[in-house]
Amino acid sequence: MKKSVVEAVNNQIQAEFSSAYLYLAMSAYFAEQNLNGFASWMRIQWQEELQHGLKFYDMLIGRDVNVTLKELPQPEAEFGTTQEAFKAVLEHEKKVTKLINELYQLASKENDYPLQNLLQWFIDEQVEEENNARDILNQLKLIGDNGTGLFMLDRELSQRASAGTNSPA
Numbered sequence: 001m002k003k004s005v006v007e008a009v010n011n012q013i014q015a016e017f018s019s020a021y022l023y024l025a026m027s028a029y030f031a032e033q034n035l036n037g038f039a040s041w042m043r044i045q046w047q048e049e050l051q052h053g054l055k056f057y058d059m060l061i062g063r064d065v066n067v068t069l070k071e072l073p074q075p076e077a078e079f080g081t082t083q084e085a086f087k088a089v090l091e092h093e094k095k096v097t098k099l100i101n102e103l104y105q106l107a108s109k110e111n112d113y114p115l116q117n118l119l120q121w122f123i124d125e126q127v128e129e130e131n132n133a134r135d136i137l138n139q140l141k142l143i144g145d146n147g148t149g150l151f152m153l154d155r156e157l158s159q160r161a162s163a164g165t166n167s168p169a
Contacts, residue, residue: 037158
């Protein structure tokens with residue numbers, strides 16, 4: 001693998017693990033507010049982001065390339081209202097989509113076909129991630145300040161299945 005690609009993949013590992021750390025912080029934030037369904041949803045996001053980081057990690061290891069783990073920034077601890085938190089989730093997912101797209105462009109430029117193949121899965125995953133965040137944000141906008149609606153959405157989010165059932169090994 002070319003040095004520029006290895007560096008970019010190591011940066012993506014950091015971005016994925018940073019995302020996981022952010023979602024774990026959001027999970028704690030919602031748990032502190034007794035919004036356990038929201039907390040559970042975020043905790044599953046945390047698991048997914050860890051798996052995403054490990055996909056890149058395993059790809060480097062599998063190609064006999066050294067992984068360079070980088071420092072993770074401390075995530076915020078306060079996220080405002082549920083609506084503000086999900087606005088932040090959507091914006092964060094858009095940022096990750098941009099990073100994935102940039103990595104795909106680099107892989108294409110450097111003719112790194114195995115990485116392009118892996119990234120196609122991530123491109124599809126990011127469409128789903130953005131849609132999920134947007135759907136929840138739109139529901140929160142409809143609910144507004146309605147406590148009953150928030151309670152019902154919290155219960156719905158608690159039904160989300162654990163991560164790892166739809167991604168390739």
